[in-house]
Amino acid sequence: MKIVTLNLRHGGADRVRRIADYLLENEAEIIVLTEFRENSSGALLTDRLTATGLQRFVAPAQDARKNRVALFAPSSARALPVSPEDEDAHRIVACEVNGVAIAGVYFAQLAQKATLFDYLNKRLPPLHEDVLVIGDFNTGLHYLDEPGATFACADQFQKMGERGYSDLWRRAHGEGAREYSWMSSQRNGFRIDHAMGTGTIPSRTVACYYDHDTRRDFTDHSALWVTLR
DNA sequence: ATGCCGGTTACTAACCGA
Secondary structure: OEEEEEEOOOOOHHHHHHHHHHHHHOOOOEEEEEEEOOOHHHHHHHHHHHOOOOEEEEOOOOOOOOOEEEEEEOOOOEEEOOOOOHHHHHHEEEEEEOOEEEEEEEOOOHHHHHHHHHHHHHHOOOOOOOEEEEEEOOOOOOOOOOOOOOOOOHHHHHHOOOOOOEEHHHHHHOOOOOOOOEEOOOOOEEOOEEEEEOOOHHHHEEEEEEEOHHHHHOOOEOEEEEEEO
16 A cells, blocks of 8 residues: 655646646645645646545645645545544544555644644544555654754654554664654755654554655645555 | 745636645
8 A cells, every 4th residue: 555645835726737747647645734724736636646546534624815725645545533622623634544544734834833732642542453554744853853952842753653653664674763844945954744653553564755746746745655565 | 934936817916835
């Protein structure tokens, strides 16, 4: 099962054609898109992906310009209800598919991330024995996923470990590994796109890697690919 | 640790995003 997350950057605009080509050519079976917008770009992307038989789950928002998270999964997938704080309604969407629960997430800027972390770490009932939380966390570990210690909510990200979540990329590449999924205009790198798995997910992960070419080709984030056995 | 930058938009000023 091949899963990918990619931040579209402001909905993707006319880049969505190339983005759809990329996702389909690489045979993504489950797709989590962050900064998805319910506008004409979002509609084009939705048409391209659902034409292959995938169904769409999208986090709710009032405004079409709101950057939200969308999840595309096989037709057998079923929606899983989530109930975050109102201000995070557009930041999480979940489904059950092929015996696992997938939650797509798009965390806010700076300290505003805290409420969604609280929901994940304290209030969200176990969705399943095997849960994959994947998307743009906008944070990571100080001095490891970034050069310094500027990340907000790094402690809450780390606390996911106590909740049984394993950082699949770090598990595959080592405790001291460094790679960046986004780069600032000052050329500082940050690893902020993550896949966190519980239960049998870590042991079933046969590949977990970033594709940095997406930053060169059509967005400002690297894609994160996860293959589950 | 944002927004001086840069991208997007029921566009050309307002918004958003490390």
